[in-house]
Amino acid sequence: MVKQLFVMRAFACLCIAMYYAIGTASSSYPLSIHSTEQRIWFYLFPLLLCAAPMFIFISEFLVARAYPDQPKKGFLVNRLRYMMIPYVSMGIFYAAFEAGISRSLDIFTSKLWSNMMLGGFHGYFVLIIFQFYLLHLFFHKIADACKPVIVLAGAFLIQAAYLWLAAEFWYEPGQRFSFWWYPFTGWLFYFTAAYYAGRYDLQFEQLLSRHWKWIAVLLPIAGAMFVWLYPMNLFPLGSKRPDIIIYAIAAICALFLVATKIKRPPKLIVWISQLSFGIYLLNPFFYRCFEKVLSGLLVPHLSFSLYTFVLFGASTSASMLAVWLLQRLPLGSYLVGKIGKGFHEEREAELRSPKEGAPLTPRV
Template identity: 35%
Template sequence: MGKVSLKELFLLRTVACLSIVFLHSVDVADSWFFGGLRLFLSFGTPAFILISEIVLANAYPTHTPKGFLKKRLRYIGIPYICFVIIYSLQNTFTLAGKAEISVLATNLVKGFFLGETSAYFVAIIFQFYLLHMFFVRYVFNRFRPKWILIIAGLVNVSYLAFFNLVSPPDHPTAIYVWDTFYRMPFIGWVFYFAVAYYLGRNYVQYLSMLQKYRHYIYASVPLTGIVMLFLFMSDIIPVLSSKRFDMIFFTLSTVFMLLIVAAKLRGVPSLIVKISQCSFGIYLVHPLVLSVIDHFFILPNNMFSAFVLFLFALSGSMGIVVVFNRFSWGSYFIGRIGVGLDLKRPNNRITNEKTQPVN
């Protein structure tokens, strides 16, 4: 299959990226307004993960080519390793207060295998890669989409609802699983995977169907948002996280709405394209930028300060991504700049007379 420019995904990826950066810039949660705002912004992580499978299913709907995992290990796996190490060093020597090698080793194990860094979403994406390889070979071509979606939805919702609604046993390991680890297994994301696969595989047809039912989708966004806010404010599901079972419905509604809106645009603004291209690196590096700002500046906890932090975090992260990608080794550290509307990557690496540009 030839490459197809999924232009609507540039807007979707940008909104998801901006939501995450703004979420981490808002450090005010002492009112229902800021708590609700942070809850809605949390949709960015599942949306970002969902996008990865849409792109994958559109490019490889029935098979995966030779070297599929190797290529992704180079440009996604290596940056994941780098940032797990960076955040583990940060947690050990600047935040935890116990600068010991044994603590660093523990933080590294937790970072790599238990998802205890802000880069954990990469581990989820890699699970999607493995799921895609398995499902296109053994599942998608053997069972009807309706049953795959129903089963995936029931499993995903039930899994998250269990951890959202059932209190953990009074044991440190159980409390840790309930608080942190339950987000790591693909079971907590499998419905996103199934929906994204069918959307990516039949992108044009499903986009047309979304436009046909746009009024229902527009209505579902505030409806699912109100339900989610009610469950949060009434302490039925008090956790402020993207790993809530009600977040599934809000995320999918919002993603569908953004795709419809993007399809109506006559063109994609260059700034949106640029943020989308740098989104992977922005996602990885923006917590570091925020921590540096927090170290040198004391800002009051209000919306204006949050907006200032957001602008600095976004611009600083984009600048770092662009600068690192000017070096041949930079994309291995921070990830590659994504393709543009023309399906080409910008060639902005530093070269000399003996060095040929890398495509």
């Protein structure tokens, strides 16, 4: 993994953790439009939604960089083992957790069906990522046959049109999960951009360096537009909306460029990146637990901001510790996924087997 992706993965992981923290804290405090503190968090909240597109980008960047053409044998088997099995394990775990809270076996069976067959819990994102692993198997044929500009423009139009149609015809306010979230068409532009960025990674880095001023201008403008549009109920709340696309890509490019200037990622950042999949899977569980324990004790005495940071720190730390402990078990990787390689391990692997297969420059 290139050093930029350690930083990006840790950042995306922490954004999702903070997203949950804000949402959890909001349920314990009365909403006040006159509170400057709550208004600041209200504007920050949408900006965290770039995390989901960033995970799509990171996933395909890594695959495209390692396998610019046809992946090696066992490509899908390893991902089934360490992504889909944890998806099933966590689906069962969260069904049992909900049943334990409600003390109802009927809840367990209904939640188990929803989690396994309908992606009815936060782990549904694994199903989206896996679609892109399948798409990568033949996407290089499309990329070789067409110019990148045409493919990127087509992917952008397909994603924007799909998300607009979904908002217009399928979205229902208050729905927790819906089938239209899952098709890859709702995330296609992030995948396509990541494919070219990973396949031509050096050229991508040079391109960002040459146009850093445009990125510096685009990011705040796109972010401000997204924050302005977000509360208008024009589109579904969350990252599955057409007005986030420009902001998400700008955030990805800006963070990639900033991370390029970091000579060596800090150990904590690398560790969070390594544990990110498990943190993502376990975070909602620990937020529920800490909310039950801490809300009565701390809410009367802490501001909204302090309580949010307490939840964020406690739940993220507990998730990291739990992932690390579960990895000590023989089957721990099948529960919360495999711990990723560290920075030095990745560097040594690259030196032993340099990247092959990609031509030096793409067609434009």
